[in-house]
Structure formats: C-alpha cells, structure tokens
Amino acid sequence: MEIRPIEYYKPTVASTVARQRDTWEAARRREGGHVTFRALLPSDVSMYDEIDLTSFNFEDDIDAYCDLWAELLFRSMNARIGVEDNYIPYLSPMLGIGDYSAFVAGDIVFQRDTSWSAPQLANVGDYVNLPPLGTSVWYGKLLAICENLIRMCARGGFPFLRGFFSPCDLAASLRGDQIYYDFYDDPDGLRGLLDYCADAIIYLAKDIYALCDQYLSGTAFGRLYTSGVINMSEDISCMISGRLYREFCAPATQKVINAFGSGHMHSHSRAMYLVREICALDHVTHLWLATDPNQPRPIEHLGELVRDARGTCLAIDCESFGEIEQNRELLKRGNFSICLPVKDRHEAMELNERFEALFYSDG
Numbered sequence: 389m390e391i392r393p394i395e396y397y398k399p400t401v402a403s404t405v406a407r408q409r410d411t412w413e414a415a416r417r418r419e420g421g422h423v424t425f426r427a428l429l430p431s432d433v434s435m436y437d438e439i440d441l442t443s444f445n446f447e448d449d450i451d452a453y454c455d456l457w458a459e460l461l462f463r464s465m466n467a468r469i470g471v472e473d474n475y476i477p478y479l480s481p482m483l484g485i486g487d488y489s490a491f492v493a494g495d496i497v498f499q500r501d502t503s504w505s506a507p508q509l510a511n512v513g514d515y516v517n518l519p520p521l522g523t524s525v526w527y528g529k530l531l532a533i534c535e536n537l538i539r540m541c542a543r544g545g546f547p548f549l550r551g552f553f554s555p556c557d558l559a560a561s562l563r564g565d566q567i568y569y570d571f572y573d574d575p576d577g578l579r580g581l582l583d584y585c586a587d588a589i590i591y592l593a594k595d596i597y598a599l600c601d602q603y604l605s606g607t608a609f610g611r612l613y614t615s616g617v618i619n620m621s622e623d624i625s626c627m628i629s630g631r632l633y634r635e636f637c638a639p640a641t642q643k644v645i646n647a648f649g650s651g652h653m654h655s656h657s658r659a660m661y662l663v664r665e666i667c668a669l670d671h672v673t674h675l676w677l678a679t680d681p682n683q684p685r686p687i688e689h690l691g692e693l694v695r696d697a698r699g700t701c702l703a704i705d706c707e708s709f710g711e712i713e714q715n716r717e718l719l720k721r722g723n724f725s726i727c728l729p730v731k732d733r734h735e736a737m738e739l740n741e742r743f744e745a746l747f748y749s750d751g
Contacts, residue, residue, distance in 0.1 A: 389455055391544040394609065397465040397477045400515040400601055401688055404476055405609055411701050411723050415673035416650065418699035419703040423719045424474035425712075425743040426727040427736035428705075431467035432475075435460035441484060446529055471736045473743075474725060478613065479537045481530075488553045490526040491559035492588050493518050504639035507564030512577040514635045515562065515584045521591045525737060530592075535599050542603040549611040551619040551654075555640035560624040567624070571632055575581035576716075582640040586624035591649045593618060597648075616649035617673075623664060633665045642669050658683040676703040687711050687726075694722040701725060716746060 394401055411422040438460055444453045459477060465477045481487075484503025486496030493508045498703060509515060521527075534550060541548045553561065559581050560567045570578040604610030613619065622642065625633050627664050645651035652674040655662050664677055675697065677686050686704040691701055701723035706712060712719070712726055719726070730736045 389459065391540055394477050394545045397469055400472055401476060402505050404474060408474065410517050411629045415699050415701050415723050416671065420699055420722045421720060421721045423747050424725050425559060425740055426475060426658055426725055427471055427473050427739060428727050428729045429468055429733060429736055431464050436501050439564055440500050441503060442500055451536065458540055468733060471733060471740060473740045475544060476547060478547040478549045480539050480698065481533050481537060487526055487530050490560055491530050491592055492562065493524050496526060498699045503692060505561060507562060509563045511637060512570045512574050512581055515581050521588055531595060534596050534730045538599050538603045541610050542607060545607045545609060547609050548600055548604065549613040552593060554620040554622045555589065555644065556590060556624045556637040557621050558585040571636060571717060578636060582636060586640040586643040589644050614700060617652055617710050618642065618644055618648040619652045621654040622662065625662060626656045630661045630665050633662060638665065645669060645671055657686055660684055660689060667700040672700050673699045690715055690718040694718065697722055699723060709742065713746060
C-alpha cells in the first residue's frame with residue numbers, strides 16, 4: 389500500500405498541531421481563550437459503513453484487516469484535502485468496543501461495524517481470579533494490530549491514537565449491570581475492582597506506547613496522542629451521581645491519568661453534571677462532551693460549561709454556524725473545539741474561513 393506523508397493530506401499540519409498544543413497548555417494552566425473549528429464531512433464517518441468486521445477471523449488475516457482499514461482512513465483523509473480546520477490526520481484501530489475489555493479476559497462478539505464482550509465476573513471480587521494481565525488471547529492480537537498500524541504511521545509521519553475505557557467503564561464491561569448494585573452492596577469490593585481496572589489500563593497503554601516510542605520517536609507528530617496523555621471514556625459514569633463518581637470512580641481515573649501526565653476524556657450530555665467532576669481531576673486537558681438525543685445540548689449551556697470546565701478544552705457540537713456566531717463571546721471565555729456537520733468539502737472550506745475571520749481576524 390502506498391502511504392503518502394501526512395503533509396499531503398494536510399499541508400498546514402504543523403500549524404494545526406501547534407494550535408492544538410497551545411490549547412492543551414492553556415487548559416493545563418486553567419486559562420481560556422482558545423477556540424477551534426471542526427467540520428464533520430460525510431466522508432469522515434463513511435468508513436464505518438464500508439467495513440465488515442465479521443469478514444475477518446483475526447487469526448491469519450490481521451494484515452488484511454489493517455490494510456483495508458488504513459485504506460478507508462486514507463480515503464477519508466483524501467476527501468477533505470484543502471479543509472484547514474482543526475482536524476489532524478491519524479491512524480487508529482477500529483474493532484468496535486469489545487477489545488476495550490477483552491484484552492483482560494474473554495472473547496469478542498463481532499457485528500458488521502461494532503462488537504462487544506460478555507461479562508466475566510459473577511461476583512465483584514472475582515477479578516482476583518482473572519488470568520495475569522497480558523496473557524489473554526486478545527491481548528496479543530490487539531498489540532499485533534496496533535503495531536501494524538503504528539508502522540504505517542511511521543511511514544507517513546501520522547499520529548497514532550488509541551482510546552481506552554476508564555476504570556469504571558472497564559469494570560462495568562467485566563462485571564455487567566450488576567455493578568450498579570455493587571456501589572451499595574459491596575463498596576469495598578468495587579473499589580478493589582476499580583483499582584484493578586486502573587492497573588490493567590496502565591499495563592496495556594504502556595505496552596502500546598512502547599511500540600509508539602519504538603517506531604514514532606523520529607517523527608514530528610507521531611506521538612501527539614501517546615506522549616504524556618491518555619484517552620479514556622467515562623460512559624458508565626453517566627448513569628451514576630456526581631457523589632458516587634467522586635467517591636468511587638475519580639480516584640481510579642486519576643490514577644491512570646497520573647501514570648501518563650494528562651487526561652483526554654469523553655462523556656455525554658445526559659450527565660452534564662459530570663463535566664464539573666471530570667474537569668476537577670488533576671491535569672484533564674480535553675473532554676469530548678457528546679450530545680445525546682433528547683438531552684441537553686452543550687452549546688445551549690455554555691455559561692455553566694465554562695464555569696465547570698475550569699479551562700479544560702471541551703469538544704462539543706452544534707447544528708448551525710449561527711450558533712457559533714451567537715455564542716462567540718461565551719466561547720472565548722473557555723477553551724472549545726466546535727464541531728459542525730457539513731454537506732461537502734466546499735461547505736467545510738467556506739465555514740472554516742468564516743470561523744477564522746470570526747475568531748482570529750485582526751478586526
């Protein structure tokens with residue numbers, strides 16, 4: 389497969405990365421004033437409709453999977469050449485969600501464009517009987533897939549990105565819905581499980597990051613998302629209170645963040661109260677706050693988000709460019725990445741120019 393340099397797809401990648409790093413540094417200092425724009429093109433998500441995960445056995449066809457997935461990613465990058473928004477081309481594995489816990493134990497059930505894994509713990513304390521970390525079947529497979537893609541990153545100078553469950557998300561995947569009872573029925577056992585999950589995430593991330601160090605240390609941007617940063621979801625925490633998050637989940641999530649330097653997090657608008665809790669953790673510099681159907685829209689709650697985020701860069705979406713224009717002054721009080729769906733590349737280019745004029749022109 390021909391792999392072109394990252395600059396082919398994004399000639400201004402150096403300045404885009406510099407602006408992104410400035411935003412993260414401002415977030416670490418709890419200072420605002422950095423706002424960037426992301427146009428969401430149909431081609432940015434079309435690859436998920438073009439891959440069939442059930443067509444691979446992930447035994448003797450890992451190379452074939454990686455080649456096809458990378459080809460789809462490069463096709464998506466090619467479709468947005470000339471769009472100078474905050475998008476930075478990168479490679480990342482996509483196996484659904486099952487591999488986010490199967491690296492500990494169990495197997496993955498694949499559907500066409502997603503996956504899941506079955507709970508492994510009949511009792512909350514059964515984690516002590518799980519196989520040693522690094523010995524599960526999917527641990528080796530996942531590392532092989534990551535290494536394959538990381539080598540591709542090295543050839544083109546792309547960043548490699550890998551997300552992880554938070555300890556609470558991993559615990560819920562291993563335990564199942566019974567975890568919601570564990571908060572009350574066995575709080576000490578749950579704390580033990582959450583701490584174990586923090587250690588498991590650190591264990592896997594360090595192995596993946598070692599591969600990034602091996603292949604990407606000589607590139608300008610290859611370790612953008614793996615040097616001093618960890619990406620984690622806090623989805624299960626959206627179903628519990630802020631008090632329970634502080635008491636149980638926050639210490640384990642903080643343990644993982646501390647192992648790497650800063651946290652890039654993900655949560656949902658159905659639990660807007662978690663913005664305050666997550667951003668109160670030390671060194672959280674980025675939070676993707678996804679909008680849920682029939683739930684509060686972050687763009688309509690900017691005042692409280694600026695207050696609760698305390699400088700953390702919030703990635704949120706909107707429905708029209710007018711919402712960006714109307715909220716210009718509020719957005720400038722914090723750090724934001726604003727995503728707006730567009731119909732094609734030309735609209736993306738036009739709206740990005742308008743955004744730059746709105747936020748960065750001398751006038």
